[in-house]
Amino acid sequence: MTTLPDIKPITSDIHPAIEDMIDMPELLPNDQLPPFEGDRVIQYREALREAMSEEMRRDKRVFLLGEEVAEYNGAYKVSQGMLDEFGPERIIDTPISENGFAGMSIAAAMSGLRPIVEFMSWSFSFVAADPILNNAPKMLYMSGGQFGCPIVFRGNDGAGGQLASTHSWCVEALYANVPGLKMAIPSNPYDAKGLLKTAIRDPDPVFFLESERMLGDRAHVPEEEYYIPFGQARLAREGDAITLVSFGRPVNFCLQAAEKLAEEGIEVDVLDMRTIRPLDIDSIIERVKITNKILVVDQSWPFASIASEVVTQICERCFDWLDAPPARLNTVDVPTPYAKDLEYDYLPNPDRIYEAVKQQVGAQ
Amino acid sequence: MTQAPAQSSKASDMTDKSDYDHTPPTTEQKLEWLRVMQLIREFENRTMQAYQQAKIGGFCHIYTGQEACAVGTIGSVNHDDPVVTAYRDHGHALARGMTPEACMAEMFGKIHGCAKGKGGSMHMFDKPNWLFGGHGIVGAQTPLGAGLAFAEKYKLEVLGEGKKKVTLCYLGDGAIDQGAFHEALNYVSVHNIPVIFIIENNGYSMGTAIHRHTANADNLISRGQSYGIDSIEIDGLDIVDLYNEFKPFAERCRETSRPGFVDLKTYRYQGHSMSDPQKYRTKDEVDTYKEKDSIARLLSQLIESGDFSEDDWKALQKDIKAQVKAAMDFAENSPAPEANELYTDVYANPEKNLSPTTEYNHGLNNPLL
Incomplete structure (x- = not known):
């Protein structure tokens, strides 16, 4: 019989399949990236x-x-x-x-x-x-x-x-x-x-x-080259009443709702997740430990959504830190309508976020 | 030798072979083809046995009868010309130079398999031998074939490295009905991509005969021609004729950076897969084709020409039996992948928090790498 060849563990960080292709840059944490604010x-x-x-x-x-x-x-x-x-x-x-x-x-x-x-x-x-x-x-x-x-x-x-x-x-x-x-x-x-x-x-x-x-x-947008690591959320707004977790365009809806809530003295966290996979659950947990309440704002439909996943992970990882059941706000569970006002109502828009936060903040 | 000659003249208006010097195959080439075809046949006999003994699981598609197709076409190109195929892929893997050990161990689901037991019968990958799979979804490999050819052209023209290559992309006659295939044909013609789509036309899309599954079944090359692609019909049961037709065709595609389409007429002796009772065809039909067997045909040519003897043939069969037996023992003795292999090769860059329940890592180095 042919001798069985030795199979050795892969010890490098880089998988051999892409060894000749890979050249990942050094990835820096948020506080070492170029400033988010600026005039370019x-x-x-x-x-x-x-x-x-x-x-x-x-x-x-x-x-x-x-x-x-x-x-x-x-x-x-x-x-x-x-x-x-x-x-x-x-x-x-x-x-x-x-x-x-x-x-x-x-x-x-x-x-x-x-x-x-x-x-x-x-x-x-x-x-x-x-x-x-x-x-x-x-x-x-x-x-x-x-x-x-x-x-x-x-x-x-x-x-x-x-x-x-x-x-x-x-x-x-x-x-x-x-x-x-x-x-x-x-x-x-x-x-x-x-x-x-x-x-x-x-x-x-x-x-x-x-x-x-x-x-x-x-x-x-900085003119220089910079690389944002995957799985590193950005705290877009800091508050104490509740943590809003969102992805992509609805992050902006959250920030709009936060402005209105601030006028009423409700300061909320807005955590911009930046990547869905990997999901920076560590940053979410860190903020939940401070605000003890969470609302996940997600533009997908509710059933088996990204929000479902986030809520599950929160329940698994920091249930004891919650003062209220974790909540989610999704796109309405219907096909996307054409009519302008219906489309607005369908999305997780700032008004719906505002209402959902009020409900959550009121809940104990 | 009752097989009607292939109607390759149909495409002669588009395929002028005279531009490319062609030397008929040497005796050494023919002897090598005989060896590899017989290796595939013996390998597949053992594969069927092992499947029946439940040593091989899943879907398993046997190549017996079609040996001349893979051996003749792969024998017409260079070792570093990319090859991609569908799920009936053991023959292509062996013709490409994969060891019977790695191929059989893969089907046994063992760590010494070409994909460490993660792919199985339908997914044979061999990077050192430029084999880009084994693909299980009918027709899915056809855009991949286009992409392999695109990449080699890009490397030459943009990166200034590599050389002129031609890619071989195999599909069955069932796959010609898939949208992906038509998209690939259209793309490669518009963009001058040197890939040859080789239809291993065995007359059946699983159990559905070609006249029942595809339009214009007697004139498949019209499909390639309708996209402006050089298209020929070749008798896939005579490997010498196949080589004489295909080699200049492939060289032309390589040199002109144009795609090709080949209706390669063949026949499979076994069912579509191991679980096929073959109610859709008669035993007589199968026997008719077995009389035109490609291995027997090449063997008789070699014996007639005096380049090979009956004794040589007996010796070769014996050697191959021993070689495949050794591969079976190898596959049997190779360890199953350790449980840890479940989590390896998912990500090349396995970062934190990619999964809520699983940590990924790099595992063991495939011995083929």
Whole structure:
């Protein structure tokens, strides 16, 4: 019989499948990142573009592919000007074939390239569900550690503006269920740049959820290069009455509600989670120990949602610190309506957050 | 030799082979093909036994009858040309150079398997041999084939490294009905990606005969042609003819950076999978094809030409039996993965808090790496 070869433990931090591909930058804690406030004000979409362009200048293996990303300059102008700088070999227009180009990009990642795949909307990712769920997050495991899949899928997530139910998907609860992938969801321009740069450098598949409604948001974005570590929440507002935990666009709704509550003397925490997988449960626990109350604000539907997961983890990890049952506020459990006022009521909007906080703060 | 000649002339308007020098296969090549085809056949015989003994679990698809397809096409390209295939993948793995030990140990779910027992029969991966899987979802490997070819082209044109390559992407005739395949065909034609989609056309999509599952079943290459892709039909039961047709075709795709489509006509002797009672076809039909067996055909050619003798054949069969027996023993003796392997290879960069219940780590190094 052929001799059984020795199989040795992998001792390095870096998995051998991606050893030749990986070059993670040093990741710094929040207090060592460049200041969040400042006067270099640009749009969210420009912050995304800056992240991609910086990484593409650094590493020729990085390329951007998707519908209308090149000659049209991006359906939402995220990739405006990138074709001019990087040329058609690296800024690649695709046919409207999400299944085809997502699968293709996954194999390119297995081969050692670093694709960024733009979905015009995450609502269109369902026709690519097989490659993005069956291939990207499982390739390393299924191949017994031979092939990694360093890829970023990014695009608009959540309600746009009266786009009705097929175009308004929040995919986070559906997709975050799958082990092997990571998920980032920036709520502001500063995070959009810093998280996308980390996503591009990360050796695992990253689902990067943006929002059409935030692309025009303007805020300070440092000109320098910086990488926001995954799994590191930011305390966007500090209070003592309750901790609001949120992700992506609803973080801004929470901040709006917090302003109104402050006028009434109710000071609330707003914790911007930044990434869903990994989930910075440690920061949540830290704040719960101070405020003893929690409301999770989540733009996915309530059943088996991200909020469900957060509430479960809180109950498992810091139940004794709670003064009231942990609460969640989700999108209303119906398909997304078209009519403007109905769409507003459907979302976890500032008014609903305000009401929910009042109820929670009143509860003992 | 009653097999009708393949109608490769159908595509002659698009495929001018005269541009590419082609040398017919040498005796050494043919002898090597005979060895590998017989290795696959013997390996699959043992696979079926092991499956019946419940040493192999899950779905298991046997390659017997189709050996010339993998051996002839893989034998026409370079070792570093990427290959990706579907779930009937043992033959491609062995033809690519995976050891029978790693292949069988994988099916036994053992740590010395090519994927440490995490993939099984349908998911054979072998990085050193440029095999990118074994994929279980019908048609899912076709966009992957496009991406492998895209990546090699990108490396050459943008990174300035590597060389001109051609990628082989295998699929069954059932997969041609999948949307993913059509998206892949469209993309590679628009973007000039050098991948060859090789339809191993065994006449059945699981139990559904080709005329019942696909339109225009007598003219599959029209599907490739409709996307402007060079498309040929090849008799997949005669490995010498196959090589003489396929080799220049592959070189043309490589040199011109264009995709290709091959309707490779073949037949499987066993059921779709190990659990198939085969009520959809007659024993006579199977016997008819067994008379055209690709191994027997090559063997008789070699004996007729005086390059091989009956005694040589007996010796070769004996050697291969011993080789596969050794692989069975190897698979039997390889340890099962330790419980810890459950949590490894999930993330290349396993950070904190990726899961509420599980900590991930890197586990053991696959001996293939």
